[in-house]
Amino acid sequence: MKAAWYEKTGAARDVLIIGERSDPKPAAGEVRVRIHASGINPSDVKARAGARGSIPFPYVIPHSDGAGIVDSVGEGVDQTRIGERVWTWNAAWQRADGTCAEYVCLPARQALTLPDNTDFDAGACMGIPGLTATYGVFSDGDVSGKTILVTGGAGAVGHYAIQLAKWGGAKVLTTVSGAAKAEHAAAAGADVIINYREQDVAETVLEATGGAGVDRIVEVEFGGNLAASNAIIRPGGTIASYGSMADPNPAIPFYELMFKNVNLRLYLVYLLSEGVRASAVGRLTDALEAGALQHSFAKSFPLDDIIAAHELVESGKAIGNVIVTI
Structure with a gap:
């Protein structure tokens, strides 16, 4: 061969x-x-x-x-x-x-x-971008009526995460680094697009959500974005992160997050358990069969x-x- x-x-x-x-x-x-x-x-x-x-x-x-x-x-x-x-x-x-x-x-x-x-x-x-996005969006169950921030919305994972969250009935905010990437995220269906090079992410998210913040964050850069995430995550919310390249060993504001009962899900798609993977595959397959993904x-x-x-x-x-x- x-x-x-x-x-x-x-x-x-x-x-x-x-x-x-x-x-x-x-x-x-x-x-x-x-x-x-x-x-x-x-x-x-x-x-x-x-x-x-x-x-x-x-x-x-x-x-x-x-x-x-x-x-x-x-x-x-x-x-x-x-x-x-x-x-x-x-x-x-x-x-x-x-x-x-x-x-x-x-x-x-x-x-x-x-x-x-x-x-x-x-x-x-599907194996890495698709499943990473699916688990990040749905790791805490259905998202209908929720507000979700997808960081890096023009990336392979972010692009799918935006679409999956919209398919699931969520309002979706996303961050990008430029105009071309903003167009890409808009085509995926993002409701609010934030250029993090030109806008303050936490301030813009709070303004877009009437000060309420977001229920979930699908996070490509946990450490680098942690200060903003801490400011905008709602009580009982989830930060599901699959990367932290800019700051691989961040100091976590433990008590601030604890007193908001925030769930941290740090995951590697290669290591999903059999049951978790099966659930993610089911969601992803449903979205594909529904024609929900570009x-x-x-x-x-x-x-x-x-x-x-x-x-x-x-x-x-x-x-x-x-x-x-x-």
Whole structure:
């Protein structure tokens, strides 16, 4: 099979290899997926660059997210799964074989049915952006009638979080860093868009909510935004955060948050428990089947251009998901 892989960490053009590898065969309990689209996430390029340490395998085929068709199953897996359109999760998490190849074998539960109204490119965005957004929005249940702040509303996760919150019946505020990103967030359905480079976030949120603040925050930058979050979160509210790059070890205003009975949910989508993941998958599938989600793509690359694809993700300039077609 044709694939991209690396045998050491480093810059994309120094370590990524494109070539042929043996076709994998599914082990017991596994399916083999003929990949049509492989999604690149920031975590994928960080792992390849070495930000997560050295690789524990002789090689790594990158990317956890992908979509395609089951073409073979291992012992113990229902033969009727052959021909099923699926999307994958955690394909490259603590594994050598991700989705940036013609085929990937993985446990059957990690290949989920892709609704007929959703194409493969979109399916390749569900594992990390889609599930991260879904859990962030719905981690404390339904959001109908709630007010939610989604920080980084033009990002891959933020873009889905805005749409999911609106689909769930919430009023949605979001933060962005410029005009192009504001347009992107508006297209997703945000009710209030705040340019955090030009506006005071806490002041603007309180003004937009009549001083009441927000019920939930889907947070991309926990530490960097903590002062604003503390000022605007309502009593009993939830801050669900999946990142804190600007301030990875923030000092938490414990008593201020405690006396507002605030829930802090700090989560990594790779580590969601089986029950929590199943609930998030159910919500996400319902939204897809309802046609509630639009999908945003910065650019699609053929496998031969994997280096350029990784470099675009690393640049931070992409608005929308970056896909490799295979």
